[in-house]
Amino acid sequence: MKTLLLLTISLILLACNQQAKNTQVLQRRMDSLESRLANTYKPGFGEFMSEIQAHHSKLWFAGQNENWKLADFEVHEIMESFEDIQKFETERKESRMIEMIDPVLDSVYRAIQQKNPALFKRNFYLLTNTCNDCHRATDFEFNVVQVPDKESFSNQDFKAN
Ligand code: HEC
Known part of the structure; x- marks a missing residue:
């Protein structure tokens, strides 16, 4: 036992x-x-912004050429990059302010859906102002975004086929 x-x-x-x-x-x-x-490795906040900068320029020339399919693609690339910032840059306090850009991105998207050049132009200016509003609010006011006056991507055709 x-x-x-x-x-x-x-x-x-x-x-x-x-x-x-x-x-x-x-x-x-x-x-x-x-x-x-x-x-x-994960991209930094500034790298996401540089990506957004490229799509911001392409979006403008797509709209100017009334290439609505390309404009639709570009506005969604911008939306995705902002979503990625919210997902990957959680430690940056600026990420909590991303939502301020959503309504104006939606307005640009609506202009694209309506294939309305005048509305597109107006909303693109509003979009650009909102980019700068956030830069000012986050003390990055020296990063001034403007509506592009010439195409930066000479290796891409922005005309609708
Ligand atoms: C939520 C706030 C916010 C919004 C909205 C925003 N930005 Fe920024 N942006 C920043 C911050 C913060 C930085 C500085 C990033 C860093 O620390 O490198 C920046 C930097 C930049 C830079 C400089 C990047 C570099 O490295 O040279 C560009 C260009 C830029 N933003 C473009 C845009 C554009 C275009 C839009 C609108 C479509 C936009 N931003 C909207 C916060 C914002």
Whole structure:
């Protein structure tokens, strides 16, 4: 009877020891994954903005050429980049202000859907002002965005085919 009791206790102790070892292994794996994640490359706020800058320019020339399919594509690229900022730049307080751009982006989108050049132009100016409103509100007022006066991308045809 005594032997049986001792045997049971030893088995329990052995199981506990194994459990502790498994926990240690898991903890090491978690630590290594965490440090790998921290070192993964992700674009910075400014890089997202430079991307938005390119699409802002392309959007304008697409609209000017009444190339509504391209304009639709470009406005969605801008929307996606802003969504990416909200997703990937959570530690930047400016990310919480992104929503201010949504209504005017929707207005540009509506002008594109209506294929209305005058409305497009008006809403594009409003969009550009809103970009600068945020730059001022976040102390980046020296980044001044303007309606482009010449095409920066000579390797792209903005005319509708
Ligand atoms: C939510 C606020 C916000 C909005 C809206 C916003 N920006 Fe910015 N923008 C910033 C901040 C913050 C920076 C500085 C980023 C950094 O730290 O590098 C910046 C920087 C920039 C830069 C400079 C990038 C560089 O590295 O040279 C450009 C260009 C730019 N924004 C374009 C735009 C355009 C175009 C729009 C509108 C379609 C826009 N931004 C809307 C906050 C905003």
